[in-house]
Amino acid sequence: MSLFGLKFGKKKLKEEERHLQANKRDFNLQFEYANNSIKTSKYNFFTFLPLNLFEQFQRIANAYFLFLLILQLIPQISSLAWFTTVVPLVLVLAVSGVKDAIDDFNRHKSDKHVNNRPVQVLINGMLKDEKWMNVQVGDIIKLENNNFVTADLLLLSSSEPHSLTYIETAELDGETNLKVKQALTVTAELGEDLQKLTEFNGEVKCEAPNNKLDKFTGTLTLRGEKYALDNEKMLLRGCTIRNTEWCFGLVIYAGPDTKLMQNSGKTTFKRTSIDRLMNVLVLMIFGFLALMCLILAIGNGIWESDKGYNFQVYLPWAEGVNSASYSGFLMFWSYVIILNTVVPISLYVSVEIIRLGNSFYIDWDRKMYYPLNDTPAQARTTTLNEELGQIKYIFSDKTGTLTQNIMCFNKCSINGKSYGDVYDMSGQRIEITENTEKVDFSYNPLADPKFAFYDHSLVEAVKLSDVPTHRFFRLLSLCHTVMPEEKKEGNLVYQAQSPDEGALVTAARNFGFVFRARTPETITVVEMGETKIYKLLAILDFNNVRKRMSVIVRSPEGDLTLYCKGADTILYELLHPSCDSLKEETTEHLNEFAGEGLRTLVVAYKNLDEEYFQDWIKRHHEASTALEGREDKLSEIYEEIEKDLMLLGATAIEDKLQDGVPQTIETLAKAHIKIWVLTGDKQETAMNIGYSCNLLNDDMADVFVVEGSTSDDVLSELRNARKKMKPESFLDSDEINIQFEKSSKKTKILPDEQANGVYGLVINGHSLAYALEENLELELVRTACMCKVVICCRVTPLQKAQVVELVKKYKKAVTLAIGDGANDVSMIKTAHIGVGISGQEGMQAVLSSDFSFAQFRYLQRLLLVHGRWSYIRMCKFLKYFFYKNFAFTLVHFWYGFFSGFSAQTVYDEWFITLYNLVYTSLPVLGMSLFDQDVDDRWSLLFPQLYVPGQQNLYFNKIVFVKCMLQGIYSSLILFFIPYGAMYNTMRSDGKAIADYQSFALMAQTCLLIVVSVQIGLDTSYWTVVNQFFIWGSLSVYFAITFTMYSDGMYLIFTASFPFVGTARNTLSQPNVWLAIFLSIALCVLPVVGFRFLKAQLRPTASDKVQVLPSIWVPVP
Structure with missing residues (x-):
């Protein structure tokens, strides 16, 4: 039962040092140490609703839609029915709330189960069964084979020779191999003699509770003698006793003070570059929304002062409105309500669903499963999948990562x-x-x-x-x-x-x-x-x-x-x-x-x-x-x-190379990914491995070796290397030199520099220490990043993290660190993406990673297949999502110019409510979960397909503006074609059809068919699911429309469904369908034409590969 990632309740003053005495509860109570009860749940029956809602409304998107709901409660500016905002908001809050409630209910059950476990505690010379939650600091407890360790204990004695105790730490650090702990000789003599254990009055002074699993510092004072205590004498909560009949331990830390619970703090979440871009774009959309509302509000003020007074008899101003300018002010907020769909509430929920689905593909991929130790690939986070498709730099450990670590x-x-x-x-x-x-x-x-x-x-x-x-x-x-x-x-x-x-x-x-x-x-x-x-x-x-x-x-x-x-x-x-x-x-x-x-x-x-x-x-x-x-x-x-x-x-x-390492490195290099090896080995060893795994080769123009013993020597060697790779980089006219001469203290992003050949760089830890100093770091990163391969040898774990941080600081590139040992943890945490290899050195690297698997060769599939697919799918999703919402929302904007800027909506209010939640949600999710421009075999055969992701070509600010312009264009067609088709139009029986309700139905039908055709054009890989979602969504739309616009619904809910008979009367007219098809053609044909010409005149690598299957299919 894992307790990581959860929080416990009560805070207390920070301890400086822990002082306790064995078998002296009265003495230990004065320090008010926590007992062994844990509480990982967040809510109770009474606090769940207020606390959960408070947490959810801390998200900007939810707070924004709550603000819109409040606006809709104001009669003077309410332009839409309350349910258009309430239904989507409640649905999103309910989904999150139910998930949180289930999670917290499980935590309550887990807490109760753990706190009520039995353990034998030595009380008044006798072993008594107590619940875990009643154990206190200073108690002596007895554990038997296969027992969970109750608290953090100082091992006193055991049944094994020399008081050895075997433990399994899988629940603590993921490692399944047994570890051995050994008691002090002076306490080992206690054995299982209850009389001696009762008389034991050792006094322990040790460090305050902390989360360092591999360190413990303390002293035991017994009969006037001091004995040093360290981690080798501690049994930590979360471990299991194995192959040991019995052992006795003294409780040092209990409950929330144990190292297991101290490690249950919040994890710092990494955010992707697309996340950061989305935040910027959402702010831009808010600005665009405010601009549209301002234009329409000004238009309302002008219209009211110029023409509105002529309609006062028929359209009197609302109560409290006494001027055209005040009317315009209210209209501003009314249009904020109407046009809010330009930032849909379902965007963030959909993004998380897509990421979750794509992370399952990694977990389920049998081609990344290692049968020798039964280890599948694992996506340990669901928020970074698309970042895998944009990696530019890989920082790799050597031992156990490139090699087998079987010595x-x-x-x-x-x-x-x-x-x-x-x-x-x-x-x-x-x-x-x-x-x-x-x-x-x-x-x-x-x-x-x-x-x-x-x-x-x-x-x-x-x-x-x-x-x-x-x-x-x-x-x-x-x-x-x-x-x-x-x-x-x-x-x-x-x-x-x-x-x-x-x-x-x-x-x-x-x-x-x-x-x-x-x-x-x-x-x-x-x-x-x-x-x-x-x-x-x-x-x-x-x-x-x-x-x-x-x-x-x-x-x-x-x-x-x-x-x-x-x-x-x-x-x-x-x-x-x-x-x-x-x-x-x-x-x-x-x-x-x-x-x-x-x-x-x-x-x-x-x-x-x-x-x-x-x-x-x-x-x-x-x-x-x-x-x-x-x-x-x-x-x-x-x-x-x-x-x-x-x-x-x-x-x-x-230490032999792992299978497939040379081929993997060669493939990743073809994808323009630069690989840096950071190892603690000797320079000669590291270079030999570099040649063995195709990192270094004889075709390179040169391999520079930096081994200076002073700062000046290192600077000279780095500059000599850069001068050979790019002599013009030393000219005053060099753009980077100009940029940094004019720069302030603010760090500048270095553009990529092309060397005049293929080079490698080897630098030892001693020289690297100088190169990482502030006055040399720019020279290091310029020189190293021009090289195809960099090998840093004799480096410390801290230096590994510093190198990664340096590249992140100066290069606008996504970094990945991969390692297998505890000395790689800092590097893995520092990089944008951390990958852990589950090998011979335990599970510390895996536990700190974002993704994990058993062999280095699986990295190419993680990046070139899953990473690339995830990135393309997310980009397609965002492009389509923004497009369909601009097309949907801007129709209201154009309608304002024909309705006196009165904040009237084009569509039926129920259509507005269901558009994002029902009609268009599943088709885009289907594309975002199943789409492939090329299959996995082609992705691995043509690593060059990976390059557009590194350059961020599929979704950026320019692409967003193009989506916005396409949405604006489509909205013009979707408004003016139905408007023109309805203008002074009669039905075939001679009755008028030019009413608002018929126009609204025609416009929304055009819109839904157009966006459905558009997602069909965007889909590269068709499955039964895609077909079902697209055709199903259209079928659901027509079914709901004919139902809501029926006589029966009108009779039952007269006020809610006023469009009685509109569907059967309007959609039975040939001229309506002619206008619908004309709208579809005008919206879609320019897109088809542009894509056809682009594929013919400037085909991308993906376009070229897509035509290959008809010529030659690779062997799987």
Whole structure:
């Protein structure tokens, strides 16, 4: 049961720090911490109607139509029956209200179900069953296998060895693989002894409630000793206990203070470029509406002063009206009511329905389903579909996104010697294939049978007890955060936080250094068959800034050693000067490994002095138990001891490309999409992958490498690159230079610049840090955006987001970021569109994304098929929607000139009410949900079809003006043809037909048939649904018209249906139908002629492709 996206009620003062004591409810009550009850519902029986209406009227469109309704209640200006506004408004409010009511009712049920779950709470020395909502901070509770975690708990003890507890966090972060938590040794001793647990009076001080799922800082004070608490000792609400018979936990955060509920805040919604354009257009329409109303109001004032007084006997002014100018003022508001349909209330509802429908197509697409891990594509938001059809820049992570993120230990360098290659008898290196003889690890009963290695010389070095080789693999078996699981003797399974660590520990295992067990204080390793227990004295954690991790252990012989592994750029700065010669040899090997696209790490060690270490560990303990600035203090302590390291060697791990990546990148490039790869790998590794996946190729004019170590060097390298790509960009006459010289501090949008060839750019993280500075960022974005491909290597998660933000800032382009790990989350959130790959690194990226799937190759289908279709459908919808409403509304405008500007309507009031809601709603929805200009096969075969979306050609301000002009033209035809046809006209039986009611019926019939024919012209892909909606809407119109204009309806509702007999009398006349067909011809033929000539003289890419199926049909 997911609780994300919901809100809870009562607010309280912000906590600075949490202080609690176990088993002391009286002590903890003084702080007024929240209990474990949650409330995610928004309404109750009495507040639903007022609160929901208040929320709905905060939307501008609803407020606007409420304002119109109020105007209609004023007799002097009410020009339409109240129901013409009330019916559409109530219908829209009711649909939204019912949806909100159902959602909130489900939330009430969910809250009740969760709050009443049973849990065992330790009270007065006994375990008692309590409801979840009665659990309080400081309580000790017992959880059993498959139980949901009740609140955020500090793990005290468990049934597993070393107080391990296995949890599943799928409800919290989407990950289905089990994670391991471990209690402090001092609390693990409590076991399940209720007496000891009752006497436990530990005091916890920790950070205030927050939404950081992966971080927790606190201290436990017990019997005068302080112990550091971190996230590895916490069980969070939303998790499930697995493979653990029982465990006990101390409640730290309850109810709304839990991290699960803290993450239930509102999500910031991304808006599409079409949304932003629609807002501008609606304002323009309001201005146009005001202008029309002003013209008609002035006309009324002039008419009343010039001619109106002659009709005072027949048409007296309304009560209170005493002048022509005042009459004109009232007419202004009357025409606001009449002409309001130029901004229809159903526009926004229709847009959301279209987006919802198109998002289902993504969810249902079997060609984006990955059967190996049963992962379908998923549209996690329904508001951004059409934006997928306008992507210009893709920012991609490498590991796990372009590659499989299935790591295999491939090569290594130990003490200056490279291992991993295979040579023949003549000393020539041979390519490794499936037939190459693998190393036989059968001598090692604990070896992983899936592990493959081909260089037999490394095994020989291990067997010969080569000291550096043993030390190398000992480091790999000790320096990590992997947890072992051994349900059966010898059947080891490693739970690794990252695939890299799992690969390295597995390699050490096969070469005779088997990591067997871990406790908070020890690591057990079987070294060449001999079990050794190392005391684990400190773990110096990895993070994206340090880019390394270390452990300090004491061997069974009593030796103190620090083992460290990390990025070469970082560790090389920490090495002892005596390692310079070995460093050169290792660097050569690293470059070879990186050139083959392998992921590399450097490993080193340091023997520690006992006296120094004892002093250091005290300061380490002080830093680790600090509540404020703990990370900074620990970082300083880490840096102090991680220096003068002795180099051991390097590891090289293979991460193969995913299937279809080169082809996908090639296809996206043909669609004029620029791809930037942002990776933490070495420059050589990143470039090798770039060539492997067709990002970089030998046909490029040049690949620039920016690796300056100062701001000036970076600026020089960027400028040299730009000078080669476009020398004229340095001239004073260059338009961009002129623009930025004259510019104020306001950011200017950079136009696209064409280079004189195809180029690539590679920049490392160190240089990128300078390039992202304010004085260099313009140079970076100008140079990089001229390149076809950009690769940023050794970048941090923050830099990834900064690069995306930079392009958004200076380029009028839609960006997409795609990644699979937690380090990609900031980039995914920053881009206009975020795509998550559900891979080996958990679900953080997916949970933060707008769309997700399992393989990078599905991106081309998401953009070139679903994105393009969604964009075209939305553009067609908007063009038609604005057209039909201008054509409908402007007829009233022309009629004003023939009715004394008296705010009389042309159409029957019921037709006005039903026009947008019934008669024209379904045909346009049918087109917007099913239309295709070309099918999916052609979209993928001709990626150039995607380009018009990037250039925003299908719907923009110019296209809108064209729709408006077409609507104005059609309104002229739809008014003057019926007007002329009715003028002094007689029926075939000699009776007059030139009455208002016949004219109104004829005009509205012409209008409906014309807009129905128009949507037929706009439809490229006909389905049964389209046919049914169009013909059905026309049939419904005639059925309703003949029913409402019948004698029976008049007799029952005389005041509401005055058009008695009009339908049968008017529509039976041949001259009426002749005028109708003439109106249709004059409205439609110019459109048909223009489209025919355009397709013949200036065909678009889509026009050219549409004629191909008759010539050649691609194989599906």
